Every structure is written in C-alpha cells, then in structure tokens.
Amino acid sequence: MLQNVLLEREIYASEEHKMMQAMIQDFIKNEIIDHLDDWEKKGMVPRELWERAGALGLLCMDMPENYGGSGLDFSFNALFIEEMAKEGITGPGFSLHSDIVAPYLLKYGTEAQKQKYLPLMATGKFITSIGMTEPNCGSDLKAIKTTAVKKGDHYMVNGQKTFITNGFMCDMSIVAVKTNSGTEKEGVSLLIMESSYEGFEKGIPFKKIGMKAQDTCELFFDNVKVPKENLLGEEGLGFKIMMTELARERLTVALNAIGGAEGAIEKTIAYTSTRTAFKQPIAGFQNTQFKLAECTSQLQIHQTFLDRCTLLLAAHQLTSESASIAKYSATEMHGNVVDECLQLFGGYGYIWDYPIARMYADNRVARIYAGTNEIMKILIARGLFKELFQELKKAKKKPF
Numbered sequence: 360m361l362q363n364v365l366l367e368r369e370i371y372a373s374e375e376h377k378m379m380q381a382m383i384q385d386f387i388k389n390e391i392i393d394h395l396d397d398w399e400k401k402g403m404v405p406r407e408l409w410e411r412a413g414a415l416g417l418l419c420m421d422m423p424e425n426y427g428g429s430g431l432d433f434s435f436n437a438l439f440i441e442e443m444a445k446e447g448i449t450g451p452g453f454s455l456h457s458d459i460v461a462p463y464l465l466k467y468g469t470e471a472q473k474q475k476y477l478p479l480m481a482t483g484k485f486i487t488s489i490g491m492t493e494p495n496c497g498s499d500l501k502a503i504k505t506t507a508v509k510k511g512d513h514y515m516v517n518g519q520k521t522f523i524t525n526g527f528m529c530d531m532s533i534v535a536v537k538t539n540s541g542t543e544k545e546g547v548s549l550l551i552m553e554s555s556y557e558g559f560e561k562g563i564p565f566k567k568i569g570m571k572a573q574d575t576c577e578l579f580f581d582n583v584k585v586p587k588e589n590l591l592g593e594e595g596l597g598f599k600i601m602m603t604e605l606a607r608e609r610l611t612v613a614l615n616a617i618g619g620a621e622g623a624i625e626k627t628i629a630y631t632s633t634r635t636a637f638k639q640p641i642a643g644f645q646n647t648q649f650k651l652a653e654c655t656s657q658l659q660i661h662q663t664f665l666d667r668c669t670l671l672l673a674a675h676q677l678t679s680e681s682a683s684i685a686k687y688s689a690t691e692m693h694g695n696v697v698d699e700c701l702q703l704f705g706g707y708g709y710i711w712d713y714p715i716a717r718m719y720a721d722n723r724v725a726r727i728y729a730g731t732n733e734i735m736k737i738l739i740a741r742g743l744f745k746e747l748f749q750e751l752k753k754a755k756k757k758p759f
C-alpha cells in the first residue's frame with residue numbers, strides 16, 4: 360500500500376479535504392466507473408454528468424460564492440483533479456472548464472460577463488472550452504490566423520480552431536483571434552463566443568489514441584457576429600493574458616500526472632500481489648519490487664514539489680518557470696511510471712479491460728498539450744538566461 364510509504368500531504372489533511380475526498384470517490388464509484396466503456400464508444404460523456412458534478416459543488420470550487428462557486432481555495436480543485444486521475448478518468452473536461460476558463464472570466468471579465476457566465480458554469484448546465492490552437496499553429500500561438508474585424512457593435516469572426524477539449528459539447532468558448540489583422544496595431548485578443556451564434560460550427564470528435572470519452576474537436580467560424588461586449592480583457596492583450604494564465608493550466612496538467620501515477624502504482628501493487636509466476640506472486644521478484652520502489656520515489660518527490668506549487672498558485676505567486684518545471688517533469692515521470700507499471704501486468708497490461716491500458720494510452724498527450732514539453736524547457740531556460748536574453752533583445756539580436 361502506497362499510504363505506508365508516502366508522506367501525509369498537509370495540503371489535503373484538513374477535515375474539509377477528507378470529506379471532499381470521500382464525496383469525490385463516491386461520485387467516481389457510483390456515477391462514472393461503470394459507464395466508461397459506453398462513453399468511450401460514444402466519444403463523450405453525457406451532459407447529466409456535468410450537471411451532477413455541478414449539483415455536488417465540484418465545478419468552479421474556488422470561485423467566489425457570489426458567482427455560484429464554492430468559495431474554496433485552489434487545493435480543493437487540485438484534490439478533484441488528482442482523485443479523477445487516480446482512477447484514470449479523462450472523459451469529462453471538468454478541469455479545463457473550472458480551472459482554466461472560469462479563472463479567465465473571473466480575472467479579466469467585466470462584471471456583466473462574470474454575472475452572465477460564471478453562475479451557469481458552476482451548475483454544469485453550461486459547458487465551456489478554450490480555443491487557441493489552429494491547424495497550422497499550436498506552439499507558435501502568435502501565428503494564429505483566425506480574424507476578428509470590428510464592424511460597429513460587433514466583431515466579424517472567421518477562422519478555425521483544432522484539438523479543442525470539450526469542443527463538441529461546449530456552449531461557449533474563449534477564442535483567441537487576431538484583431539486589426541494586417542495593420543500596425545495587429546494583436547491577439549480573446550473573444551467569448553457562444554456556440555449558438557450563427558456561423559459557429561463544430562467538427563465531429565477526433566478519434567484519438569487515448570482519452571476516448573473526451574469530446575476533442577475542431578471549431579469553425581464563418582462570418583460569426585460576436586457582440587463587442589464579448590471582448591475578454593483589452594484588445595491586443597490576449598497573448599499576454601494567455602501567457603499569464605498558462606501557468607495555472609500547466610499546474611493542472613502536472614496534478615493530473617501525479618494523480619495518474621499514484622493510481623497506476625496502486626493498481627500495480629494490487630495486481631502483482633495476486634498474480635503468480637514460478638509459484639510465487641509477481642511481487643516476490645526483486646525486479647518488481649525495485650521498479651515499484653523507483654516509481655514510488657519519483658511520485659513522492661513530485662508530490663512534494665507540486666504541493667508547494669499548489670500553495671503558490673493559491674497565493675497568486677506561481678511563476679511561469681515553476682509551472683513549466685512542474686508540467687514537464689511530472690508528465691515525463693507519469694509516462695515512465697505508467698510504462699513500467701504496464702510491463703508488470705504482462706499481456707493483460709495491453710488489454711483495454713485493464714485500467715492500466717487506458718492509463719497508458721490516455722497519459723501520452725500530457726507531454727504534448729498545454730504547451731509541449733519542449734516548449735516547457737524553452738520557458739525554463741529563458742529564466743536561466745534572463746539577463747543575457749535581455750541584453751541581446753536591447754541590442755536587437757535574436758537569442759538563438
């Protein structure tokens with residue numbers, strides 16, 4: 360049992376956290392686990408699951424109560440992410456909705472925008488997504504081509520987004536667009552776009568190698584009229600806002616990774632304790648023990664660092680570099696752990712009925728989305744060479 364080895368985590372030690380953990384575990388056991396196969400076949404989860412999560416107060420937990428949230432701190436959101444990941448649940452994009460879209464609105468939205476969307480989001484009756492990536496650019500976000508041209512009281516939006524989590528089910532998306540395209544004042548801006556607007560179309564969910572119950576899809580905009588009050592933050596400052604908020608997104612991916620690694624190790628301890636070979640449990644072989652000891656050590660170290668990051672985020676002090684270290688290192692660790700664990704399941708590890716197989720497939724994307732791990736290393740290195748890069752910038756020379 361992992362609990363015999365891992366340090367107790369202070370951030371989750373309060374009575375409130377323990378009650379929340381028990382409620383989340385019941386929610387997963389009673390309302391999710393038995394339906395996973397069906398949802399994977401359908402390529403998405405039912406809307407009722409979102410509404411149930413909303414009714415239990417599991418969405419937008421750290422939103423203030425006057426906007427429909429629970430007024431808790433971010434550690435409760437973190438707990439929810441980890442508990443879901445421990446069981447390998449990747450269908451519902453709750454975290455993207457609560458931990459990414461909601462904070463954008465809370466921080467940069469006008470009072471009218473917050474009143475209109477946040478309470479609805481907390482109920483789960485209104486599902487949201489975020490549209491940055493386009494077919495021709497993901498890492499290089501400044502190169503987006505979707506345009507928004509101001510025409511009187513609205514923007515006219517044309518373009519396309521791809522790989523959008525919650526894309527098919529979303530009622531609203533925060534979309535990155537180019538405003539004043541082709542002019543000197545060209546910049547990236549963020550628009551709140553409801554999927555009911557004329558000209559807003561959705562593609563069918565992608566057939567992915569993992570996260571099969573997650574409705575990831577393309578979004579198409581053909582002359583979509585977006586009221587100008589739907590501008591989120593200032594015009595032209597969208598890129599800056601995205602770069603600021605990506606730290607939180609990266610931490611959520613890292614939290615998912617440590618939850619996933621913990622779940623994988625637990626399941627492997629259970630399996631290797633009962634499966635026998637050469638007249639003894641697989642767990643009796645020193646190789647099994649060493650592999651699981653290595654995985655547990657890596658998990659413990661990452662948990663400790665991520666607990667610190669979680670506290671820093673709650674105090675609005677998490678830096679881009681720390682978030683990048685967390686995302687890069689935790690997702691690499693998760694990948695290694697799931698691979699080692701699957702190996703210990705032998706042939707059964709390759710069979711979809713075994714959760715370790717799903718965990719193996721689902722986990723791969725974490726090294727790609729929310730900024731690839733190569734981009735994470737660039738961001739960390741920028742911190743290491745900050746002064747040098749500033750000097751080069753002043754001299755109008757490229758750092759590379």
Ligand SMILES: Cc1cc2nc3c(=O)[nH]c(=O)nc-3n(C[C@H](O)[C@H](O)[C@H](O)COP(=O)(O)OP(=O)(O)OC[C@H]3O[C@@H](n4cnc5c(N)ncnc54)[C@H](O)[C@@H]3O)c2cc1C
Pocket residue numbers: 455488489490491492495496497498499521522523524525567570575724727728729730731732733734737
């Ligand atoms: C399941 C899934 C869900 C997603 N959800 C969303 C979502 O909700 N919203 C959204 O906007 N996007 C989403 N994405 C998109 C995701 O964020 C992008 O796929 C990711 O940022 C990488 O962009 P790209 O696919 O265009 O790859 P590219 O940018 O084309 O990169 C290809 C390769 O080149 C490398 N590379 C690129 N630039 C550099 C460089 N400067 N130095 C070194 N190497 C480099 C990359 O690391 C990568 O290995 C999702 C993707 C997936 C698969």
